[in-house]
Amino acid sequence: MQPAGPVPSHRPTPRRSSPCPLRDRSGGGRRLWRQAGGSGSQVQWTTAERSGWPTGGAATPVVPVLLPLSPTGGSLPTLYPQDMLAVHFDKPGGPENLYLKEVAKPSPGEGEVLLKVVASALNRADLLQRQGGYAPPPGASSILGLEASGRVAELGPGCQGHWKIGDSAMALLPGGGQAQYVTIPEGLLIPIPEGLTLTQAAAIPEAWLTAFQLLYLLGNVQAGDTVLIHAGASGVGTAAIQLARLAGAIPLVTAGSLPKLQMAEKLGAAAGFNYKEEDFCEATLRFTKGAGVNLILDCIGGSYWEKNVNCLALDGRWLLYGLMGGDNVSGPLLSKLLFKRGSLITSLLRSRDKKYKEMLVKAFTEQILPHFSTEGPQRLLPVLDRVYPMTEIQKAHEHMESNKNLGKIVLELPQ
Numbered sequence: 001m002q003p004a005g006p007v008p009s010h011r012p013t014p015r016r017s018s019p020c021p022l023r024d025r026s027g028g029g030r031r032l033w034r035q036a037g038g039s040g041s042q043v044q045w046t047t048a049e050r051s052g053w054p055t056g057g058a059a060t061p062v063v064p065v066l067l068p069l070s071p072t073g074g075s076l077p078t079l080y081p082q083d084m085l086a087v088h089f090d091k092p093g094g095p096e097n098l099y100l101k102e103v104a105k106p107s108p109g110e111g112e113v114l115l116k117v118v119a120s121a122l123n124r125a126d127l128l129q130r131q132g133g134y135a136p137p138p139g140a141s142s143i144l145g146l147e148a149s150g151r152v153a154e155l156g157p158g159c160q161g162h163w164k165i166g167d168s169a170m171a172l173l174p175g176g177g178q179a180q181y182v183t184i185p186e187g188l189l190i191p192i193p194e195g196l197t198l199t200q201a202a203a204i205p206e207a208w209l210t211a212f213q214l215l216y217l218l219g220n221v222q223a224g225d226t227v228l229i230h231a232g233a234s235g236v237g238t239a240a241i242q243l244a245r246l247a248g249a250i251p252l253v254t255a256g257s258l259p260k261l262q263m264a265e266k267l268g269a270a271a272g273f274n275y276k277e278e279d280f281c282e283a284t285l286r287f288t289k290g291a292g293v294n295l296i297l298d299c300i301g302g303s304y305w306e307k308n309v310n311c312l313a314l315d316g317r318w319l320l321y322g323l324m325g326g327d328n329v330s331g332p333l334l335s336k337l338l339f340k341r342g343s344l345i346t347s348l349l350r351s352r353d354k355k356y357k358e359m360l361v362k363a364f365t366e367q368i369l370p371h372f373s374t375e376g377p378q379r380l381l382p383v384l385d386r387v388y389p390m391t392e393i394q395k396a397h398e399h400m401e402s403n404k405n406l407g408k409i410v411l412e413l414p415q
């Protein structure tokens with residue numbers, strides 16, 4: 001890449017010969033600190049904007065600080081052509097452990113492309129990985145980041161010509177998205193829907209492919225189904241509401257605050273329940289006149305198990321894809337589920353193999369992607385909460401960890 005700023009005076013002189021893809025040169029990389037002051041830009045989302053895109057606000061101008069040269073100002077370092085900046089942590093722990101590190105740029109292997117990343121987005125999995133509780137699948141990059149948008153910078157050997165250098169694309173990743181470059185099998189790239197910026201597109205892959213897979217592939221959602229979506233204002237929740245509507249189903253949500261419920265309603269939820277103030281099971285049974293819901297999209301798990309099974313309809317499908325409420329179940333789950341003839345289906349997308357992900361990406365690209373560009377009430381919207389420069393990665397983690405985001409938190413890479 002082009003030098004991004006003045007050459008720091010302490011630049012090491014010895015050259016490293018061959019770059020080592022996806023492997024940090026521990027101790028060799030320079031450590032960059034986040035910007036002092038400033039914050040991500042909040043994206044306001046109003047009813048008036050329902051017909052348009054939630055606009056990713058311009059990020060606060062960033063003057064990242066290169067330590068230890070300058071504690072108060074400076075610029076991003078000049079990088080060697082085979083290097084890039086990536087989010088890194090040396091030991092598991094809190095957001096304060098995160099920093100930008102100079103690491104080796106990956107090289108595309110057989111059938112892979114190199115994407116120059118413009119934006120990535122944050123996911124709960126990043127928080128868990130940072131805490132030491134969610135290792136990347138075997139063979140995946142240890143750099144955080146399950147999604148990215150950017151431009152094709154290089155084609156590896158054996159690419160089939162579906163993509164050319166300079167094409168814009170977004171991608172679902174098993175890791176590595178929070179870096180200036182990432183490699184990815186060409187079959188996993190997704191075109192950017194017309195009318196979306198790369199920053200907006202970065203909010204799509206992980207949340208929308210997860211919601212699509214849960215509802216359409218695993219849950220077999222049908223027109224007229226009632227669907228209870230927990231964490232309705234989360235990244236996955238905001239996608240699931242819209243995809244349920246697209247299928248002709250009736251989405252209901254739970255969330256922990258009025259603004260979150262109001263946003264869910266704007267996106268198409270037929271009803272929303274504040275789980276902190278009322279019993280969502282009773283409210284759901286009231287709404288469905290005692291019948292219960294046909295599908296539950298559940299990323300909470302343990303703390304919700306009994307209410308979930310109690311408000312599941314006969315022959316209902318309960319899709320468990322997260323455990324934010326713990327994994328402990330104590331009580332007659334099996335008899336209650338059997339009595340409902342219910343199906344408990346679990347899903348983890350990150351560890352799926354390449355073949356499955358290619359199938360998922362193809363189905364999503366064909367069935368769902370056009371709806372991001374089609375004017376009208378069914379138009380799909382990636383919902384962006386805040387856009388942070390990557391130099392503010394610590395703040396982004398703190399924001400998600402405190403459950404403040406409505407929709408996705410997007411991260412912009414230094415170009």
Ligand SMILES: NC(=O)c1ccc[n+]([C@@H]2O[C@H](COP(=O)([O-])OP(=O)(O)OC[C@H]3O[C@@H](n4cnc5c(N)ncnc54)[C@H](OP(=O)(O)O)[C@@H]3O)[C@@H](O)[C@H]2O)c1
Pocket residue numbers: 122123124125206207210231232233234235236237254255256257260299300303321322323324325326347348349350400403404405407408
């Ligand atoms: N299995 C998969 O393949 C897969 C893929 C993607 C995501 N996920 C999972 O999906 C979930 C949502 O991810 P995301 O990135 O969309 O999340 P997010 O945008 O960060 O939103 C999560 C929200 O969940 C709510 N929440 C947190 N802890 C809770 C608890 N104990 N009880 C009830 N509500 C709670 C909070 O909202 P309130 O203010 O409403 O409480 C929080 O803002 C996560 O569990 C994630 O790990 C799984």
